Amino acid sequence: MSEKGVVKSGSNLERVLSAGHFAVTCECGPPKGADVEHLEKKIALVKGYVDAANVTDNQTAVVRMSSIAASSFLVKNGVEPVMQMVTRDRNRIAAQSDIFGAYALGIRNMLCLTGDHQTFGNHPKSKNVFDLDSLQLLDVVRTIRDQGVVNSGDPVQGGIKMFLGAAANPFADPFEFRVIRLAKKIDAGADFIQTQCIYDMPRFREFMRMACDMGLDKKCYILAGLTPLKSAGMAAYMNKNVSGITIPEEIIKRIRSVQKTEQAEEGIRLLLEQIEEVREIPGVAGVHIMAIEWEERVQEITQRAGLLPRPQL
Amino acid sequence: MIVADPKPFLQVKGYLEDFGKILVVGCGTCTTVCLSGGEAEVQILASGLRIAFGKEGRQKTILEDCIQRHCDLEFVTPILSRVEAEGVDAVVSLACGVGVNFLADRLGNVPIYPGLNTTFYGANAQQGLWTEMCAGCGSCIVAHTGGICPVARCSKHLLNGPCGGSEKGKCEVDPKNIECVWQLIYDRLKRLGRLDDLRNLLPPKDWSTASDGGVRRSAREQLYDVK
Numbered sequence: 001m002s003e004k005g006v007v008k009s010g011s012n013l014e015r016v017l018s019a020g021h022f023a024v025t026c027e028c029g030p031p032k033g034a035d036v037e038h039l040e041k042k043i044a045l046v047k048g049y050v051d052a053a054n055v056t057d058n059q060t061a062v063v064r065m066s067s068i069a070a071s072s073f074l075v076k077n078g079v080e081p082v083m084q085m086v087t088r089d090r091n092r093i094a095a096q097s098d099i100f101g102a103y104a105l106g107i108r109n110m111l112c113l114t115g116d117h118q119t120f121g122n123h124p125k126s127k128n129v130f131d132l133d134s135l136q137l138l139d140v141v142r143t144i145r146d147q148g149v150v151n152s153g154d155p156v157q158g159g160i161k162m163f164l165g166a167a168a169n170p171f172a173d174p175f176e177f178r179v180i181r182l183a184k185k186i187d188a189g190a191d192f193i194q195t196q197c198i199y200d201m202p203r204f205r206e207f208m209r210m211a212c213d214m215g216l217d218k219k220c221y222i223l224a225g226l227t228p229l230k231s232a233g234m235a236a237y238m239n240k241n242v243s244g245i246t247i248p249e250e251i252i253k254r255i256r257s258v259q260k261t262e263q264a265e266e267g268i269r270l271l272l273e274q275i276e277e278v279r280e281i282p283g284v285a286g287v288h289i290m291a292i293e294w295e296e297r298v299q300e301i302t303q304r305a306g307l308l309p310r311p312q313l
Numbered sequence: 314m315i316v317a318d319p320k321p322f323l324q325v326k327g328y329l330e331d332f333g334k335i336l337v338v339g340c341g342t343c344t345t346v347c348l349s350g351g352e353a354e355v356q357i358l359a360s361g362l363r364i365a366f367g368k369e370g371r372q373k374t375i376l377e378d379c380i381q382r383h384c385d386l387e388f389v390t391p392i393l394s395r396v397e398a399e400g401v402d403a404v405v406s407l408a409c410g411v412g413v414n415f416l417a418d419r420l421g422n423v424p425i426y427p428g429l430n431t432t433f434y435g436a437n438a439q440q441g442l443w444t445e446m447c448a449g450c451g452s453c454i455v456a457h458t459g460g461i462c463p464v465a466r467c468s469k470h471l472l473n474g475p476c477g478g479s480e481k482g483k484c485e486v487d488p489k490n491i492e493c494v495w496q497l498i499y500d501r502l503k504r505l506g507r508l509d510d511l512r513n514l515l516p517p518k519d520w521s522t523a524s525d526g527g528v529r530r531s532a533r534e535q536l537y538d539v540k
Contacts, residue, residue: 114471131520132517135473169476172475172480174495180512183512184512243477243480243485244485
């Protein structure tokens with residue numbers, strides 16, 4: 001069972017959350033190659049405006065620089081990473097080995113995910129692993145951290161302190177199981193949760209009400225996931241093609257109702273309203289802003305949302 | 314049963330370019346039932362080969378046979394005898410991969426080629442449709458999941474509930490054709506009044522009993538001297 005009161009890694013994100021601040025995280029997707037300059041540009045764009053930045057792990061199963069290596073560049077450049085790790089590409093041997101390496105490189109937050117199926121990516125003919133699922137990965141890392149043993153029971157040489165995160169998708173089915181799954185993830189070791197992007201606010205409210213009824217907000221920090229829509233086209237595309245994401249028709253209409261050149265601004269205005277809304281929902285401890293390939297707007301978004309300056313703890 | 318699909322005709326024909334006397338052997342069990350490797354399919358493939366090679370003006374002898382099972386010595390022995398007696402140059406098997414291997418181990422210097430792609434352990438869900446039901450992992454867990462297997466039927470083999478790609482009962486990998494097995498498990502456990510079972514974390518699976526643990530054997534000590 002996760003306990004909010006006990007320090008897990010002492011990461012900045014953990015300190016911000018445990019001090020009761022409304023946390024802000026964003027995403028920093030690694031390049032599709034070894035372009036460090038490009039990565040460092042992205043890092044500079046978010047530095048100082050978020051408490052930590054998620055570094056995705058070959059998201060949508062498209063090959064990119066590894067999340068561990070990219071996370072270490074965030075550490076080096078002064079932005080705290082939340083290293084994402086999927087179980088799609090590594091078995092329990094590789095996962096544990098990678099976690100030791102990540103810790104040695106200064107990484108103190110990680111997000112345990114199962115990962116998008118490889119059929120969605122650029123290597124659909126590859127073999128997947130899924131030796132563990134995301135819950136088992138949480139349990140494995142938590143056991144290393146708290147008991148000092150790897151999954152086999154062998155003692156570790158030099159422990160790790162990791163603030164452990166997991167994802168939750170209130171918009172996938174079966175809906176009633178989504179909160180049970182959240183509870184299972186907390187039982188398995190999740191200290192914080194970042195949700196899938198929220199567009200259906202009533203459904204998210206209902207999810208949070210169920211979570212709070214079960215006392216889950218007392219056991220872990222729940223960050224509401226939000227993605228600004230750059231255009232009506234992007235909204236329609238996500239609604240149609242991204243499984244588990246439903247964008248209500250009135251949102252698509254709202255973005256479409258303004259001129260194309262104004263749609264990005266309308267998307268940001270909508271995001272700012274969403275941030276205001278989720279801040280008022282009981283149990284929400286922060287926002288995870290997934291500005292996909294739009295890192296250059298993170299400063300403006302956090303500024304206009306009144307989320308700056310970020311706490312210096 | 315073991316399900317298998319026919320290989321593309323030209324791929325099979327390609328294997329056989331260099332041989333004069335070819336024996337096409339079907340299997341009377343699984344691949345007969347799934348309509349890919351029985352007596353009828355042997356006739357169709359053999360006829361096709363005769364027509365295709367004939368059109369190219371090439372003389373080949375295409376023989377046909379079908380045995381009850383490819384995976385038992387009792388049924389395989391007559392085929393081995395026939396290959397030797399009639400001087401067969403190559404064999405095409407329309408059994409599953411088990412049958413092809415079992416014959417290959419016993420065919421000496423005569424080559425064998427697969428006529429099918431073996432796919433999965435499945436059931437005849439509807440007329441003309443077979444679906445995957447078991448992954449042969451060697452340590453069955455369906456006691457925890459209402460008798461429904463997530464190892465075989467979840468695209469990610471997840472053991473602790475549906476991923477974020479479960480929508481309206483379908484799997485995001487192919488929503489038209491794949492049901493989300495975790496929706497099926499959830500619905501079934503709900504009917505059984507056992508939804509609480511889903512609260513328990515299933516630990517990492519022991520894959521050593523699956524093919525990951527090395528090539529497997531299965532012995533019955535009353536019949537076989539287990540070493």
